[in-house]
Amino acid sequence: MTRLFTGTEQFFRPGYRANLVDSWLPALDGVVDKLIAGAEVADIGCGHGVSTTLIAHSFPNSTVHGFDYHEGSIVRARELATEQALGNVDFAVASAADYPGDGYDLVCYFDSLHDMGDPVGALRHAHETLADDGTVMLVEPFAHDSLAENLNPVGRMYYAASTVLCTPSSLAQPVSLGLGAQAGEQRLAEVAAEAGFGSFRRATETPFNLVLEASH
Incomplete structure (x- = not known):
């Protein structure tokens, strides 16, 4: 089982390093300016924290919180953050439906939403914990x-x-929606709308990724 989580980290890391800071975040409306100034960020289903630490490293004025319900992954994420001497990132064991905090400027799901049993519930909690803008x-x-x-x-x-x-x-998992890895933009838009989001768009893409943006 450990190899599965390590393999997942190694599979996604190159794409995140190549795209997250240079192209994905800039494609979002006004997000980079907030991150530079200092934003509160939640990374939901963060796994080993590759995406979490990338954001924290690139935007030192921001505070980045990584949440995952798998304790072993959180232990590994903390190790990675310590290795990089990052003081603006923290990790906690929590599910997508009950992670703590509110007023987040950015809530992220990196290749995790479709794995959740209740993605509507997860996004509904994000809607509740998101800052107005x-x-x-x-x-x-x-x-x-x-x-x-x-x-x-x-x-x-x-x-x-x-x-x-x-x-x-x-x-x-409870609800057992079973979106799968090929849900597509239209189905994901339906999930976001059911969770209460009024705005949803494709911000950018790569041959391997859809980057979608939702807001109140």
């Missing part, structure tokens, strides 16, 4: 809105991973 960033595997459009090399890879890991994980 705050932003939610969803990074999800790239997917079109129909099965036929996703029958390409990238889509086939993600369907395979989703069948083995993502969908069973969701189905094993």
Whole structure:
């Protein structure tokens, strides 16, 4: 099991390092300016904290909180933050539906929302803990809105991973929505709307990622 979590960290790390600070965050409306000035950030389902520590390292005036319900991942995330001597990041064991705090300027889900049993509930909690002018960033595997459009090399890879890991994980949790790794923008927009968000758009993309922005 440890190898699964370590493998997940190693799989996502290169993409986050290449894109998160240089292209994904700048694609969001006004978020970089807030991060430079000093923002409160929550990284939900942070795993080993690769995304969390990247934001903390790049924006030292901001405070970044990483939450994950897997205690072993939080232990590893704290180790990574200590290795980098980051003083503006902290980690806690908490689920997407009950993580603490409010008034967050940015709430992030990096390849985690579709794994959750209750993504609507998770986003509803984000809606409740977000500042009035705050932003939610969803990074999800790239997917079109129909099965036929996703029958390409990238889509086939993600369907395979989703069948083995993502969908069973969701189905094993309360609500068991089972979005899967190829939910697509339209389905994710429906989830965000059900959670109470009035604004939802595709901020940017890569061949492997959809970067989606939601706000009140």
